[in-house]
Amino acid sequence: SESIQAKCSRIKILLFYLIFYGCLAGIFIGTIQALLLTLSNYKPTYQDRVAPPESHLIQDYICLLHRYVEFGGELPESYRDRGQLESDVGVRKACRFKRTWLGPCAGLDGHDESFGFKDGKPCLIAKLNRIVNFRPRPPTNNASVPDAGQTRVQLNVIPIHCQNKREEDASKIGEIKYYGIGMGFPLQYYPYYGKLLHPQYLQPLVAIQFTNLTFNEELRLECKVYGANIDYSEKDRYQGRFDVKFTIASS
């Protein structure tokens, strides 16, 4: 009878845990469901963690560039407001972005398909990471932009500017060319309405070509975007800027 009792007890425990975990799982799924109900389809509840970082990329982007819907114009314009996020306008139109606008850095036929790397004139292509409903604002205070970049500060453009990171590299950088609408990020591409409402969105790109880098030396460069609502962080080296290291060997 003892073994029966032990068996009975074991079954009871099993049953207990079955019910216990069943209930728990139920509660868990319930709360998660409830949570999902509270979420907006269009916009995350909090965006404090996705501060606008700038990202540099080199080649992978190209295949995406062929599709566009609406001509955005080659001149920078102001924000193109396509209604409130929550309104029932449905899918929003997106500005197209022509690859040719990137000039020699477009990597198209007839141009250099190695993005200038072969000739020691490397191209970098920069974008601002997408953030739903984010409207970057041009710098209000021109003083924040370095002197060399002042010429490119204009209305409706978020300027980007690269310069040497170390003092001693100042003379070795040479000329830097910027390609793209207004040589920066034009405002008509903003805001982004999210995956659901803006499926064909393309963000503006800026190509940066270093045309006269000193060979055989390690050079450190830092590129920054300038905007009234773009911050930099000590901890996050990719928030609002990026840095890059070149060593071009003469072959």
Add this chain to the structure above:
Amino acid sequence: MRYTTSVTKGLTSSKAEEVLERDGPNELLPPKGTPEYVKFARQLAGGLQCLMWVAAVICFIAFGIEFSRGTLGCFDDLYLAITLITVVVVTGCFGYYQEFKSTNIIASFKNLVPQQALVIRDGQKNQINAMDLVVGDLVEIKGGDRVPADIRIIFAQGCKVDNSSLTGESEPQSKTPECTHENPLETKNIAFFSTTCLEGVATGTVINTGDRTIIGRIASLASGVGNEKTPIAIEIEHFVDIIAGLAIFFGFTFFVVAMFIGYAFLEAMIFFMAIVVAYVPEGLLATVTVCLSLTAKRLARKNCVVKNLEAVETLGSTSVICSDKTGTLTQNRMTVAHLWFDNVIHAADTTEDQSGQSFDQSSETWRSLARVAGLCNRAIFKPNQESLIVVGDASETALLKFTELAIGNMMEYRERFKKVVEVPFNSTNKFQLSVHELEDPMDLRYLLVMKGAPERILERCSTILIKGQEMPLDEQWRESFQTAYMDLGSLGERVLGFCHIYLNENEFPRGYKFDSDEMNFTTSGLCFAGLISMIDPPRATVPDAVMKCRTAGIRVVMVTGDHPITARAIAANVGIITEGSETVEDIATRKRIPVEQVNRRDARACVISGGQLKDMSSEELDEALRSHPEMVFARTSPQQKLIIVESCQRLGSIVAVTGDGVNDSPALKKADIGIAMGIAGSDAAKNAADMILLDDNFASIVTGVEQGRLIFDNLKKSIAYTLTKNIPELTPYLIYITVSVPLPLGCITILMIELATDIFPSVSLAYEKAESDIMHLKPRNPRKDRLVNESLAAYSYFQIGAIQSFAGFTDYFTAMAQEGWYPLLCVGLRSHWEDVHLQDLQDSYGQEWWVSVIEICQIADVLIRKTRRLSIFQQGFFRSVDVDSMEQMSLTPYIQSYTPCYVSFMKGWGQWWFVPIPYGILIFVYDEIRKLGVRRHPGSWWDQELYY
């Protein structure tokens, strides 16, 4: 002369110095103490500490592997290892400091009063430190002195010593110059170091000093008895075994799972190590140490000094207390308890302050009796002292105090009755008498007063005082005297008879030369005044304390050197033998059958004397202890105490032993917890003991037991709490491995939870008040009631831990979803999430993230305040809403869920504090239901499985 000394002049100073140089000072060397660094090392090598050392080593290895592979965040492992080591070292220092402090308290007793000795050197009497005595010194001792070394008596006058601390004999031994026995312990001409001279004077030569004295040899023997492992140390080892087993089991399982899923071997190895380390309860060590030392502090305030921290808990698991009688259960002073005069037994007040005398004092007989008691008395109040200090034999002291209270100012009273002659008590005539002038100067008669053994006194009487009238002492009176004498004797009291006579004025006129040796005066045909009986009464708090022990399921066994009848009377008085309990002999007399025919199991009580004990085999003793719940051992020697302790331990009890004499030290060491007396205890006893009672009071032990039980319960709660937390810390890692979500909880954040935020609630559990029934439960069975048992582990891990994990997941997925990562997207996201080169990872809204630098580490640990059995409401929830419970009830979960994100995001994370609250309520409700079930259905399946 053998010691190159002179019987009259003693040693010369130069010779004495020479010998001192050779033999060293006359003091007992403390038993070779453990070197300090060993003590410290011991603090670092306990069960938990070892676990943490192993974890630290694993961390170093993991760090080495990850560092060589250049993994991001590999420094976490290094920090973890360093933290682990720091925790061990810091708690080690703390424990060491605690022990050091209590050792200091004990050491402070020792040198309170340096003992002095009166020594004759160069023919001169000098008062020197007893430490400087050497062999051959001529010393003088008198009543009240402690014998400063082993001494051979060469001259003695009525010298009596109390050898109880050495041999356990409670009767004073007289010392004379004759050598009466070959055995130095038996012979009358040797007085021993550390015994006390009660009365008389003696001169002798020192024959042994320091460790070569008899007592020194016994003290060194005691260090040979091994120390037992404390129950808490055993429990912690058991706990570490469980933890290590579980850690390796889980680690290995997930190692296999990880390999199966397709991780590289090294990666799986690191998972394995991480899980093992995550299992180590880093905060527990600190919690245990803090809990124990807090309690030790609390106990010290209640007059128990704990030498060894772990002893605190041992006291709580005690199931048998072997207590001394004298001084521990009793007040250690003879007090008048009963008087018999006018054919009635009157009870006197025996409480500590003797404030109210309850009997009728109007009778003339009482006045005469009090006069005899006051006059026929050699005890005096020490001059120039508070009137409470009395010099004299214990019963005379009792009588003096009694008459002082009844009549008032005895010293002055005696002045009025001038003493003419006195015959001191001796063992042949067994009486003491003195002759006084009367206070009325006109009355020229002498008054002879006499006291002594009642039957001897009665022999000398021909009349008896009844209501102030002398009546002839006929058979009827003799019989009532016998009855009264028997009655008082059976109460275990020491009875004295008192009589007096007015000497005939003509036969003994003023100036008559009384001769104390010849006794040239009337000593028969006296007038009997009455009987006075004395006892060393129990301390007022003791009966309550014994009662408490009984309800707490603790047996109190009295072990005393006293006479069985006295022992039994006191035992009955304090409740060690309860009302209605009978011994085998009682049953035999009641049923009028021979002792052999009585069923031994019928007798609850049993009084065994040292003589009987000597003839018993250990099995017989075990059997006696098993069959009689109420035991008194009388006339036992300290060696027999050890036998009794061993027997109790054989029966599976955890034994606490009290002791004061040097000879008790083996028993004190052998016992699970040895308790030495702070006032009466010898240094050797204090050294051997684990705990010291500063006030020698039995009731303090009971307080200690309560604290010990409390600490066990609270430690259990702390551990349940700590273990519970382990699961919600571990499960994020498990889902990280298995379903590849981004790591919810980083290593450093775990450390923060363990060591920064969680210590406080863990420790505050140590402050928990006792659940109200703590002293009504049986002492825990060390074999069954473990600190950590299956149900506690199951409860913490699989019930509360599970709920908390789900709470954590909910919070995690909420945080992720609200930031843009839907739960389903998270699954399998790990490799992208950790990809350093992927800088535009898209979330559910199409936003692009550069995530490697961002740790979303939000997870909540929902806490509840835990009581094991009683509902929070029963425990007086509203009463205890102080800082303590506030912290536990409300603050902690918030602090906890908040803290994990201290690293990068100090602001803006408050919004997720409240997510796990429903789970908090769930835990609360579940726990209350569980406790309700445990209380409603004790012994049921629910109780067995769910009560820890």
